[in-house]
Amino acid sequence: MNQDQLKQLVGQKAVEYIKDGMQVGLGTGSTVKFMVDALGERVKNEHLNIVGVSTSDRTAAQAKSLGIPMKSVDDVDHLDLTIDGADEISTDYQGVKGGGAALLFEKIVAINSDRVMWIVDESKMVDQLGAFGLPVEVIPYGSQHIFEKMAAKGYHPEFRKVNGDFVRTDSNNYIIDLHLNPITNPHDLAEDLIHMVGVVEHGLFLDMVNTIIVGHADGPEVITARA
Numbered sequence: 001m002n003q004d005q006l007k008q009l010v011g012q013k014a015v016e017y018i019k020d021g022m023q024v025g026l027g028t029g030s031t032v033k034f035m036v037d038a039l040g041e042r043v044k045n046e047h048l049n050i051v052g053v054s055t056s057d058r059t060a061a062q063a064k065s066l067g068i069p070m071k072s073v074d075d076v077d078h079l080d081l082t083i084d085g086a087d088e089i090s091t092d093y094q095g096v097k098g099g100g101a102a103l104l105f106e107k108i109v110a111i112n113s114d115r116v117m118w119i120v121d122e123s124k125m126v127d128q129l130g131a132f133g134l135p136v137e138v139i140p141y142g143s144q145h146i147f148e149k150m151a152a153k154g155y156h157p158e159f160r161k162v163n164g165d166f167v168r169t170d171s172n173n174y175i176i177d178l179h180l181n182p183i184t185n186p187h188d189l190a191e192d193l194i195h196m197v198g199v200v201e202h203g204l205f206l207d208m209v210n211t212i213i214v215g216h217a218d219g220p221e222v223i224t225a226r227a
């Protein structure tokens with residue numbers, strides 16, 4: 001099985017956890033895209049009655065095109081379950097997210113969810129976080145100064161650019177990726193980053209996930225990270 005097939009496998013498995021009447025957070029990324037496709041099939045074929053809340057413009061457009069009823073995060077009182085991808089998950093089930101630059105909305109939706117599920121192919125499971133550059137969302141104003149402060153702290157920052165242009169998030173902010181490999185103390189790092197003026201959010205998702213579905217060639221593995 002190639003990586004896309006593993007992503008599709010976990011995406012299809014994840015939608016089994018969505019029940020009638022749920023308000024469901026829909027993450028962002030290539031793995032979630034398979035999950036949203038599978039959810040669209042269930043809505044169409046089983047007339048599943050759910051409400052989706054998207055974490056990005058991309059996911060919202062896909063969900064709407066499939067006929068999944070959608071609401072804004074501010075129009076629901078809570079979310080029953082959020083299903084999202086991840087860039088890295090450590091052996092103690094801490095995560096790095098934001099490879100798709102959607103970390104801010106993903107974190108807002110996750111912290112307002114009763115349960116959080118991550119769906120990943122097996123390459124995302126790591127001994128220690130940090131090989132994947134840690135995404136940090138910053139406001140453009142003064143971002144060069146934030147960048148220099150991060151460099152002075154030894155965080156090895158890099159503005160995320162495509163064809164020389166700054167990548168913009170759905171909130172029109174920039175992303176700075178930190179090349180820290182390895183991240184030895186994610187809680188201390190998270191605390192430091194969130195107190196830097198101009199940082200909007202960082203991609204460390206700590207103590208947040210309940211269930212992880214990992215795609216292996218011989219089938220999906222369901223891990224209970226937190227009850």
Ligand SMILES: O=C(CO)[C@H](O)[C@H](O)COP(=O)(O)O
Nearest residue numbers: 029030031085098099100102
């Ligand atoms: O955090 C994310 C987007 O901001 C994604 O969930 C993460 O990048 C994983 O993406 P993919 O499923 O494409 O590997």
